[in-house]
Structures are given as C-alpha cells and as structure tokens.
Amino acid sequence: MHNTTGVKIDMPTHRLFKLNDDNKIVTMINYYNERIFYEIGQSFEDRENGTIYNHHDNINTVRKMMNAFENKDLETAYSFFKEDARFNSLELPDGETLNLDEVKERNKQMMEKYDITSIDVVGYPDYLEYDIADSRAVQSWWKFRMTRKSDGKEIVLPALYIHDFDEDGKIIRSNAYISTKILDAK
Numbered sequence: 001m002h003n004t005t006g007v008k009i010d011m012p013t014h015r016l017f018k019l020n021d022d023n024k025i026v027t028m029i030n031y032y033n034e035r036i037f038y039e040i041g042q043s044f045e046d047r048e049n050g051t052i053y054n055h056h057d058n059i060n061t062v063r064k065m066m067n068a069f070e071n072k073d074l075e076t077a078y079s080f081f082k083e084d085a086r087f088n089s090l091e092l093p094d095g096e097t098l099n100l101d102e103v104k105e106r107n108k109q110m111m112e113k114y115d116i117t118s119i120d121v122v123g124y125p126d127y128l129e130y131d132i133a134d135s136r137a138v139q140s141w142w143k144f145r146m147t148r149k150s151d152g153k154e155i156v157l158p159a160l161y162i163h164d165f166d167e168d169g170k171i172i173r174s175n176a177y178i179s180t181k182i183l184d185a186k
Contacts, residue, residue, distance in 0.1 A: 005043035011036055049132050056127040058165050062138045063121070065171070070119040072111070078104065082170040089176040103174075114155070114183070117145040122158075136165040148183070157182055 001008055011033045018027035053059070061080050068077035078100065086097040098106070125140035144157040160177035 002040050002043075005040050007036060007040045007043060009036055009040075050128060050130040053127040053129070054124055056138075058136060058138050058163075058169060059125045059127050059140075061165075061169060061171070062125060062140050062161070062163055066119050066121070066140075066142065069107075070116055072116070074104070074107070080171050081174075082166065082172050085170075085172050085174065087174045087176070089178060091178075091180065113150070114146040114148055117147060117154075119144050136167075138163045138165070146183075153185065155182060155185060 014031040016027075016029040016031070017025050020026045065077050065080040068074070081100055083100060085100050087099070087103045088097050092098070120143045122141040122143055125138050128137045128139065130136070138161075140161050140163075142159045142161065144155075144159060146155050146157060147153070148155060157178065157180070162175040162177075163171045164173035164175075166172045
C-alpha cells in the first residue's frame with residue numbers, strides 16, 4: 001500500500017531481459033499495471049469529479065417511479081426504464097444482471113405475497129453528475145412498508161438504490177442494495 005494515498009500496490013510484474021553474447025543485459029522490458037502509478041499520482045491532491053444535486057429532474061423520475069410502485073401502477077413504474085435496462089442486486093452473483101422482463105416477473109411474484117403499505121424516502125436522494133465517464137446516477141434510500149399476505153406480518157424493508165440514467169432521462173441500470181432475508185422473518 002502506498003503510505004500517503006492508500007492505493008493498493010498488489011500487482012504482478014514481468015521483466016523481460018535480452019542478453020548479448022557476453023551475457024550482459026542490453027534490453028529490459030517491464031510489464032505491469034501502469035494505472036496504479038497514475039492513481040497514486042492523481043491522489044496527492046483533491047480533485048472534483050462532477051456535481052451533486054439534491055433537486056434534479058432525474059431525482060423526480062425516481063420518486064415518480066417509486067410512487068407508481070407504491071400505488072401498484074406497474075405500467076407507469078416500468079415506463080421510466082429503457083427497454084434494455086439492466087438490474088443488479090446484492091443477492092445476485094457477481095457480474096450477473098437481470099433484464100426488465102425478469103424484474104417484472106420477480107416483482108409480480110413478490111406482489112402476490114406482499115401488500116405494499118407505503119414506500120417512504122429516507123433522507124433525500126442525491127443526483128450525481130460525474131465528469132469522468134460522463135455518467136449520471138441517482139442514489140436514494142427507502143423503507144418499503146409491507147404486509148405479508150399469508151399471516152398479516154408487517155415488515156419494513158430498507159433499501160438503497162443507485163439508478164443510472166442516459167442523456168434522455170431514462171433509467172438504464174438499477175443497482176439495489178437490499179436484502180430480502182427480512183421477508184422470511186417469523
């Protein structure tokens with residue numbers, strides 16, 4: 001680890017040597033991840049990477065989408081997503097995503113088992129407009145208040161979502177930081 005910046009320097013290095021007839025090194029070629037040294041160099045001073053908003057049209061989109069789910073207006077809720085949007089969650093294997101049709105089916109199964117009482121925002125959403133990679137994301141925190149239909153058990157399910165947007169204001173990716181283990185509570 002670089003002591004000043006905390007950048008991890010765990011990288012394989014390969015050195016290729018070319019020798020002359022006298023067994024002296026005439027060429028040495030190093031192969032390693034140069035990006036690590038770039039990151040160390042960039043980390044010596046503060047730098048900005050965009051703007052954070054607490055009010056923005058993309059935040060409004062996420063709120064409208066969540067309100068539509070709360071009111072069981074699934075057609076409106078899904079209308080905020082691009083058709084080829086990808087979905088990820090903590091409960092999926094690393095690198096695996098779902099498509100919109102798979103999410104619709106998953107949500108349908110959940111709504112058959114639970115009534116949504118309310119979906120409440122916690123704190124306030126942030127919209128992050130990054131300079132690097134020109135990306136746009138809304139982070140939002142929620143509490144899903146639900147009642148299990150089988151036994152009437154009331155459940156509060158906390159969630160953090162990161163919704164990535166395209167330049168037209170459509171959601172192209174949804175990352176859910178949520179554990180559905182709480183739904184199995186007795």
